[in-house]
Amino acid sequence: MTPCLFLLSDHACPALLHPQLVWHLRWRDLLANPELLSELVQRWHAQPPGEAFWVLDLPDNQPAPLLDALRAPGLDLSPWLLWLPNDGQPDREAQMARAWAAGAWDVLDEAEPQAITRTLHRLLIQARAQSGPAARLRHLRSELQALRASLDNLPAPIFIKNAAGLYTECNQAFLDYLGLTREQVIGRTVYEVAPPAQAATYAEADRQLLAVGTRQIYEAQVRWADGNLREVMFHKAVYRDEFGRPAGQAGAMFDITERRQLEHRLRHLAGTDVLTGLHNRRSFIEQAGQRLRDACQRGQPMALLLLDVDHFKQVNDEHGHAAGDAMLCHLTQLVRATLRADDIFARVGGDEFAVVLDGPEHAASLAQRLPLLFDEHPLKLGERQLPCRISLGAALIRPELHTVDSALNQADLALYEAKRQGRNRAVLIDTHAADDAGPPLG
Numbered sequence: 001m002t003p004c005l006f007l008l009s010d011h012a013c014p015a016l017l018h019p020q021l022v023w024h025l026r027w028r029d030l031l032a033n034p035e036l037l038s039e040l041v042q043r044w045h046a047q048p049p050g051e052a053f054w055v056l057d058l059p060d061n062q063p064a065p066l067l068d069a070l071r072a073p074g075l076d077l078s079p080w081l082l083w084l085p086n087d088g089q090p091d092r093e094a095q096m097a098r099a100w101a102a103g104a105w106d107v108l109d110e111a112e113p114q115a116i117t118r119t120l121h122r123l124l125i126q127a128r129a130q131s132g133p134a135a136r137l138r139h140l141r142s143e144l145q146a147l148r149a150s151l152d153n154l155p156a157p158i159f160i161k162n163a164a165g166l167y168t169e170c171n172q173a174f175l176d177y178l179g180l181t182r183e184q185v186i187g188r189t190v191y192e193v194a195p196p197a198q199a200a201t202y203a204e205a206d207r208q209l210l211a212v213g214t215r216q217i218y219e220a221q222v223r224w225a226d227g228n229l230r231e232v233m234f235h236k237a238v239y240r241d242e243f244g245r246p247a248g249q250a251g252a253m254f255d256i257t258e259r260r261q262l263e264h265r266l267r268h269l270a271g272t273d274v275l276t277g278l279h280n281r282r283s284f285i286e287q288a289g290q291r292l293r294d295a296c297q298r299g300q301p302m303a304l305l306l307l308d309v310d311h312f313k314q315v316n317d318e319h320g321h322a323a324g325d326a327m328l329c330h331l332t333q334l335v336r337a338t339l340r341a342d343d344i345f346a347r348v349g350g351d352e353f354a355v356v357l358d359g360p361e362h363a364a365s366l367a368q369r370l371p372l373l374f375d376e377h378p379l380k381l382g383e384r385q386l387p388c389r390i391s392l393g394a395a396l397i398r399p400e401l402h403t404v405d406s407a408l409n410q411a412d413l414a415l416y417e418a419k420r421q422g423r424n425r426a427v428l429i430d431t432h433a434a435d436d437a438g439p440p441l442g
């Protein structure tokens, strides 16, 4: 915002004649040849000064090309002055008249040094008014407005907080997202802007960020304008004062609710059997593994049951694949109704199902009841009733001694034994009892 003097002259340099001019107004450029004006214009565009004053000599009384050039975009607002040399030319009055008519801001007549001093004095007063604190404030205000307009055009909610945790700025997207007015946000803390549970999370994150003094990315819930909680990813960074101390933080919010829901749904689908809606084998291995680890910590004995439909191939062959599907769903419903809420039930093969559960008593009771259950509840297909028979192998295990695989192997041995003994029955193995393959239960 330093006032500048652009001097264009083919006469003896007026700046040299008037050091006061040079002293108070920093030279921006000095050109001795009016033909270099185009170069001046280019420099002006490359690095426009805040304010500029031009002192012009109108060479050979031909001001038109010069003035046309001065009206080029970006230059036409600059005040300019005519330098009238005291060189004895006869048409001084005419020159002056032409300059006024062309829009000269003033005339510096070398023949009247006192008038030049007055003009320069006025020039300085104006220069100071244009480049002083008020002008700087105007400039800052207009920059702030430009910044705010840019922020308001961004779709992501953006906020700025000072070191005391007060919001000092935010964009329109932030207000829209929270459903608040500017007055409800600016100058307030997170506790006045967000529900208490979320506000505590944000305040702790703010504290950590200011302590570390760099950047921060974290996920948290945010209450949306409609009152619902949304999943949001915060990207925040500290800004510093002139001494390099953290002075506050600027943050942006990215709503990832839909992305998280999609991920959750994909994870669910990846672990779900399409026909029955039960865990598939992959999900069963994960869930059962976690259950065994938990049980291991508690010293809780566990059981793993394997159920397999007897002669299921025959059902398919005689009644069709759709009837076979219906039988698998029927089995699913019957077993699920018998299990406890925290038992893990999965379809681990075509006609093979697995259950992981706590406690040998519950396992023994199920092993006894399930084969009978299917006798009592045949599958109804229209007018027809299809008998549904299953074999069941159960392994009682101590989780500290078993993985899911080894528990499955034990249950498989028991299932094999049930099939071998004639099907439609249960065999229970206590992996720690001396006689591993116990008697059939069903």
Ligand SMILES: Nc1nc2c(ncn2[C@@H]2O[C@H](COP(=O)(O)OP(=O)(O)OP(=O)(O)O)[C@@H](O)[C@H]2O)c(=O)[nH]1
Residues within 6 Å of the ligand: 275, 308, 309, 310, 311, 312, 313, 314, 316, 320, 321, 322, 323, 324, 325, 328, 349, 350, 351, 419
């Ligand atoms: N309907 C239907 N059948 C399936 C599905 N998945 C596998 N199967 C069939 O299930 C049958 C399983 O047959 P096997 O493994 O021979 O067993 P099984 O006939 O029950 O004989 P045992 O187990 O020894 O009593 C095969 O015919 C598969 O084609 C399915 O999703 N739907």
